[in-house]
Amino acid sequence: MRRKEIPKPNGGVRNLGIPSVVDRLIQQAVAQVLILIYEPTFSETSYDFRPGRSPHDAIRKAKEYYEEGFGIVVDLDLEKFFDTLNQDFLMNILRERIKDKALIELIKRFLRSGVVLPDGLRQETRQGSPQGGPLSPLLSNIYLDRFDRLLESRGLRFCRYADDRLIFVRTPRAGERVRESVTRYLESDLKLKVNQEKTVVGGADTIKFPGFKLFRNKAVHVNMHPLFPGIIQKGGQRKDQTQPQ
Numbered sequence: 119m120r121r122k123e124i125p126k127p128n129g130g131v132r133n134l135g136i137p138s139v140v141d142r143l144i145q146q147a148v149a150q151v152l153i154l155i156y157e158p159t160f161s162e163t164s165y166d167f168r169p170g171r172s173p174h175d176a177i178r179k180a181k182e183y184y185e186e187g188f189g190i191v192v193d194l195d196l197e198k199f200f201d202t203l204n205q206d207f208l209m210n211i212l213r214e215r216i217k218d219k220a221l222i223e224l225i226k227r228f229l230r231s232g233v234v235l236p237d238g239l240r241q242e243t244r245q246g247s248p249q250g251g252p253l254s255p256l257l258s259n260i261y262l263d264r265f266d267r268l269l270e271s272r273g274l275r276f277c278r279y280a281d282d283r284l285i286f287v288r289t290p291r292a293g294e295r296v297r298e299s300v301t302r303y304l305e306s307d308l309k310l311k312v313n314q315e316k317t318v319v320g321g322a323d324t325i326k327f328p329g330f331k332l333f334r335n336k337a338v339h340v341n342m343h344p345l346f347p348g349i350i351q352k353g354g355q356r357k358d359q360t361q362p363q
Contacts, residue, residue, distance in 0.1 A: 145251045155215055177340055194317050196313065208257060293319035
């Protein structure tokens, strides 16, 4: 795979792994098999990289929670999730439901195939799941489904779009408790790193998710966020003029 660095709106870069045509076809074939196994069991409040779901669905669910009186949000930020997810942990999750050893080995080879850097040097990939191909988004959902199920078992209201997640509670005190407990789980059990500077507890009307903002003026409304790169083109022109109602 070829490494491509994409600048983020808030600074830094997003590392992509661009597969060859043959690799992309193989990844797509593997993804189609995994979708049949995992898609029916994913959480209803997980929205990204899934058939028939969109950012509009995610923000509508967030709006619904806000209208129900859950006005405080724990906005979780995972530090470089796609670059740092634990490959061994992911493979163990896959082995629980996939008994075909050849398929398991193929996924493992994808994860560890390495990338060619912009300067032509090759770099091993012993952690993470390179973005850029059709398989990586599905693997990320499989990895984070454990966390979705934990939140459901605790009766918490949440919605997730890729590795961005909002957890809705009624009070700031409850938000701080949730933040502390889920941070422990993510870092100890899922072997991920929570970005403490970007993980915040605040009002639902202060959060951007995913590319939208909520605000209350008697009723709860939704605005487009101007920094959402999937909607806003260069020069300020929107690709999609529709907004969730």
